[in-house]
Amino acid sequence: MRLVPVAEAVGMVLCHDITKIVPGVEKCRAFRRGHVVRKEDIPLLRDLGKEHIYVWEPAPDLIHEDEAALRLARHAAGPGLSWDEPNQGKVSLKATCDGLLKVDSERLKMVNNLEGVILATLHNNRVVARGQFVAGTRVIPLAIHHSILEEAEGLCSQPAPLLKVKPFQPLWVGVITAGTEVYEGRVRDGFCSVIRQKIAPFGGRFLSQVIVPDDPLIIAREIRHMIEKGAELVLVTGGMSVDPDDVTPQGIRATGAQEIFYGAPVLPGSMFMLAYLGHVPVCGLPGCIMFNRTTIFDLIIPRIFAGERLSRAEIVALGHGGLCEECAVCRYPACSFGKAT
Numbered sequence: 001m002r003l004v005p006v007a008e009a010v011g012m013v014l015c016h017d018i019t020k021i022v023p024g025v026e027k028c029r030a031f032r033r034g035h036v037v038r039k040e041d042i043p044l045l046r047d048l049g050k051e052h053i054y055v056w057e058p059a060p061d062l063i064h065e066d067e068a069a070l071r072l073a074r075h076a077a078g079p080g081l082s083w084d085e086p087n088q089g090k091v092s093l094k095a096t097c098d099g100l101l102k103v104d105s106e107r108l109k110m111v112n113n114l115e116g117v118i119l120a121t122l123h124n125n126r127v128v129a130r131g132q133f134v135a136g137t138r139v140i141p142l143a144i145h146h147s148i149l150e151e152a153e154g155l156c157s158q159p160a161p162l163l164k165v166k167p168f169q170p171l172w173v174g175v176i177t178a179g180t181e182v183y184e185g186r187v188r189d190g191f192c193s194v195i196r197q198k199i200a201p202f203g204g205r206f207l208s209q210v211i212v213p214d215d216p217l218i219i220a221r222e223i224r225h226m227i228e229k230g231a232e233l234v235l236v237t238g239g240m241s242v243d244p245d246d247v248t249p250q251g252i253r254a255t256g257a258q259e260i261f262y263g264a265p266v267l268p269g270s271m272f273m274l275a276y277l278g279h280v281p282v283c284g285l286p287g288c289i290m291f292n293r294t295t296i297f298d299l300i301i302p303r304i305f306a307g308e309r310l311s312r313a314e315i316v317a318l319g320h321g322g323l324c325e326e327c328a329v330c331r332y333p334a335c336s337f338g339k340a341t
């Protein structure tokens with residue numbers, strides 16, 4: 001790169017975008033890379049604080065910031081992601097479908113530990129919408145050495161792209177409502193409508209609901225029956241805490257399902273249970289899921305719809321960030337809830 005005073009730059013080609021920022025008003029690209037400097041541009045460039053410009057002189061070992069950012073994006077983007085043209089040296093990645101964002105956070109740290117390379121993302125396991133920006137990348141200098149870029153490309157793409165968006169599968173959902181008070185009509189069921197609302201964004205298909213008394217053998221029988229009818233996800237509501245009539249965990253166990261966890265470091269939702277009967281997830285949902293706006297259910301259900309089988313270790317990790325602030329106006333998922341590190 002050669003440094004040229006702006007007064008002598010007429011006719012020369014800008015080799016990078018130049019940014020204008022007016023506090024509280026705008027941040028934009030004032031000049032585009034490739035622009036040929038005209039006489040009338042000189043006062044404008046001076047207003048932007050530019051007394052000099054760079055003239056690009058190709059060097060075999062250096063890669064321009066725009067090309068470097070594009071190469072990083074291309075290597076990091078797996079299925080379900082696309083990227084934009086560079087703007088002011090940055091390339092943004094966006095989701096091409098609704099789904100679950102997957103970020104290999106350990107490899108992300110390794111990329112960002114390289115000198116002069118950055119990749120910023122939303123959190124792993126974030127539910128994202130088609131068209132949503134989920135990551136951005138750039139290099140810090142105007143040109144980066146090819147060896148650093150190649151190392152970053154390897155980390156971004158091997159053994160698999162660092163980022164992807166998994167689409168949701170439209171699972172059939174069976175609901176078993178446990179509670180003698182609901183079964184006998186003392187209390188009107190308030191759980192099923194909440195579940196129907198919560199599964200809709202993932203394309204979940206409501207199969208049916210059955211209301212049963214607090215009896216573990218009946219609960220177990222109805223879980224098996226629901227799976228025979230085609231349920232790909234079974235949700236058993238209520239009866240999850242400490243009263244003698246809270247027998248839903250016993251009912252789930254009595255099916256012979258493999259228990260992954262009962263009791264999670266997440267509030268609200270600590271009394272949640274997850275088990276698998278074959279490949280079908282069976283969840284025990286505590287009463288708070290009916291009552292609180294955002295709970296463990298909102299953390300677990302997207303992963304099930306994305307076809308993931310959860311492990312106990314992942315649930316244990318949820319404790320950090322597992323406390324919902326219960327804000328007056330809920331902004332979940334744009335908050336710390338469920339953002340385990």
Ligand SMILES: Nc1nc2c(c(=O)[nH]1)N[C@H]1C(S)=C(S)[C@@H](COP(=O)(O)OP(=O)(O)OC[C@H]3O[C@@H](n4cnc5c(N)ncnc54)[C@H](O)[C@@H]3O)O[C@H]1N2
Nearest residue numbers: 177179188189190191238239240241242246271286287288
């Ligand atoms: N002493 C303790 N109390 C509680 C504990 C605890 O550990 N020790 N855990 C708390 C937590 S956490 C939760 S969450 C709640 C709810 O637990 P359950 O899932 O056992 O809820 P139930 O006992 O079945 O019912 C509680 C409440 O909700 C009404 N309910 C239940 N299902 C329905 C339904 N389908 N439709 C309408 N209403 C329903 C039920 O009638 C009760 O009023 O427990 C904490 N307490």
Ligand code: MOO
Nearest residue numbers: 268269270271288
């Ligand atoms: O911890 Mo309960 O299962 O939140 O409300």
